[in-house]
Every structure is written in C-alpha cells, then in structure tokens.
Amino acid sequence: MAVELTRHDAFVVLTLNRPEALNALNAQTIEEIGSAIDEAGRMDARALIITGAGEKAFCAGADVKEMVGIDLIAKRRKAELGQSTFARLDTLSIPSVALINGYAFGGGLELALAATFRLATPNAAVALPEIKLGLMPGYGGTQRLPRVVGEARALEMILTGRTVRAEEALSIGLVNRIVGTQDRLADAFAFAREFSSYSRVALTHARAAIQRALAQPLHEGLKTEADLSTLAFQSKDAQEGIAAFIEKRPAKFTDA
Numbered sequence: 001m002a003v004e005l006t007r008h009d010a011f012v013v014l015t016l017n018r019p020e021a022l023n024a025l026n027a028q029t030i031e032e033i034g035s036a037i038d039e040a041g042r043m044d045a046r047a048l049i050i051t052g053a054g055e056k057a058f059c060a061g062a063d064v065k066e067m068v069g070i071d072l073i074a075k076r077r078k079a080e081l082g083q084s085t086f087a088r089l090d091t092l093s094i095p096s097v098a099l100i101n102g103y104a105f106g107g108g109l110e111l112a113l114a115a116t117f118r119l120a121t122p123n124a125a126v127a128l129p130e131i132k133l134g135l136m137p138g139y140g141g142t143q144r145l146p147r148v149v150g151e152a153r154a155l156e157m158i159l160t161g162r163t164v165r166a167e168e169a170l171s172i173g174l175v176n177r178i179v180g181t182q183d184r185l186a187d188a189f190a191f192a193r194e195f196s197s198y199s200r201v202a203l204t205h206a207r208a209a210i211q212r213a214l215a216q217p218l219h220e221g222l223k224t225e226a227d228l229s230t231l232a233f234q235s236k237d238a239q240e241g242i243a244a245f246i247e248k249r250p251a252k253f254t255d256a
Ligand code: CO8
Pocket: 020, 021, 022, 024, 025, 060, 061, 062, 063, 064, 065, 075, 076, 078, 079, 082, 103, 105, 106, 107, 108, 129, 130, 133, 135, 136, 137, 138, 139
C-alpha cells in the first residue's frame, strides 16, 4: 500500500508510504489518498493527521516518472483527479493537519495546502517547483497558495520555484507552527487536542464559514456567518457551554 491509515486514540494518521520515491504521488497513491480520506471520515475520529513515511520527505510532488508519454486527455484527467482528491479534505467532517516532515514539493505542498492546518518539522522545505520542469501547479496550488500567503508571495513562489524553509514558512503564515524537534507525531496530536475537545457542531460550522469567506463577496460571507452562527447557537452544545460558563464548571460537549 502506498498510503497507511492508522488510529491513535482520537486521531487518525494518514501516512504517505513510498519513501524510496520520497512519497511522490503516483496514480495509485492519489487513489489511495482519496479512499483513506473517505475512510477517515467514517472512523469517528477528532482529526486527521497527514504525514510522510521516513525522515526526509512529506511528499516530493506528483510522480514525474509517470508524466512521460501521456496524452492530452490523460494530462487533464491527472489534474482533475489530484484536485478532486485533495478537495475531499474541504468536505471531510473533521479538521485535517498536514504534518510536513522534510520536503513538501509540488503536489506535496498542494496536498498540505488543502489541509485545515499545516505544521512543519525544523527540516521542512516547501516549494512549488513545477516551473523548473516547464510545468505549473495543477493540484490546486495556484488557487490555494495565494489564499494562504497572499498574491505577491504566491507569485514569487510559483514563478521562481524557490524553496522556502520552515522558519520562513512560519513567518509568512504558510505553516501554523514548527513542531517535532523530539517527536513530531506527539506534537501533532498535542496541536489537534487544542481544538478537538470542543463541540463538533461549532467546529464544523466555523470551518465552513471560514472556507466560504474566501469564496464569496463580504456581504454574502456575512450572511453565511449569520446563518451558521445561528445554527451553532441553537445547538445543545451551545446551551451546555453557556451554562458551564455561568456555573463556573468545565463544559461537557456531546456534539449535539
Ligand atoms: N517523482 C518521482 N520520483 C521522485 C520524485 C518525484 N516527484 N521526487 C523524488 N523522486 C525519486 C528520485 O527520482 C529518486 O529515485 P531514484 O533513487 O530511483 O533515482 C528518489 O526519489 C530520491 O530522490 P533524490 O535522489 O532526487 O533525492 P535528493 O535528496 O537528492 O533530492 C528533492 C530531493 C530535492 C526533493 C528532489 O528529489 C526533487 O527535486 N524531486 C522532484 C521535486 C519536484 O519537481 N516536484 C514537483 C513535481 S510536479 C508536480 O507536483 C505537479 C503537480 C500537478 C500536476 C498536474 C498535471 C497536469
């Protein structure tokens, strides 16, 4: 299997497992990522952590060796399949955390960009180097990177293919935190615990509202926020959270 899915208490870990090719995304890997995301959604977990096998790479991008000699339709299908597979993270019922251990190049960074959060190990190095191959990003990079780091930085990264190291990635907001000097998975779980005890209802609506913020004009986004915040307010968990505050006790959320 090119992808492993393992359960760790409240969390599911998806590991890209082709270390001999720096976890590059061949057709089999993309297909298995899609199935694993779907499976993770059925596992009643609190978060999905995505990482790469080995110490060297999260993922070195689309498998360049599979790009030789394919026709126009296959090229288009490749882009659409990568995009639709990574987009499953948008609609996944739980937040996802890309734990970038080492290289996240091309399609590897595009996968990380589709996750809800990104963490980087100190040796992480991210880039969209497609330009060096005479290509451009095709798995969502031109759309998601500017949303995360702004147009100017996205243009620079995509047009120069420059590698960005962990500290710089943190400083431009491309990753949320640098983790894993000792145990990267333990740090990712600790990060996920910071949100995973809260009501799934409120978390889901908040994520959906933020996703829509970037896809809608402000006046429509505000309407979406009014709709979704009312739904969260109407939940049993909101009643419980408010009561717990007033009674000065910890809230017991039931995801209802
Ligand atoms: N595809 C296939 N094999 C790869 C890839 C890759 N992307 N990256 C590394 N490998 C393989 C190498 O060929 C090598 O295999 P072998 O030992 O059999 O020669 C093995 O992994 C180890 O790699 P290196 O020896 O190169 O390791 P280094 O430490 O010297 O270098 C790098 C590491 C810098 C990450 C280097 O491997 C590299 O530059 N890799 C390519 C990165 C790249 O260009 N990625 C972008 C690919 S394009 C893409 O992702 C576009 C997505 C959208 C497509 C849309 C289609 C329409």
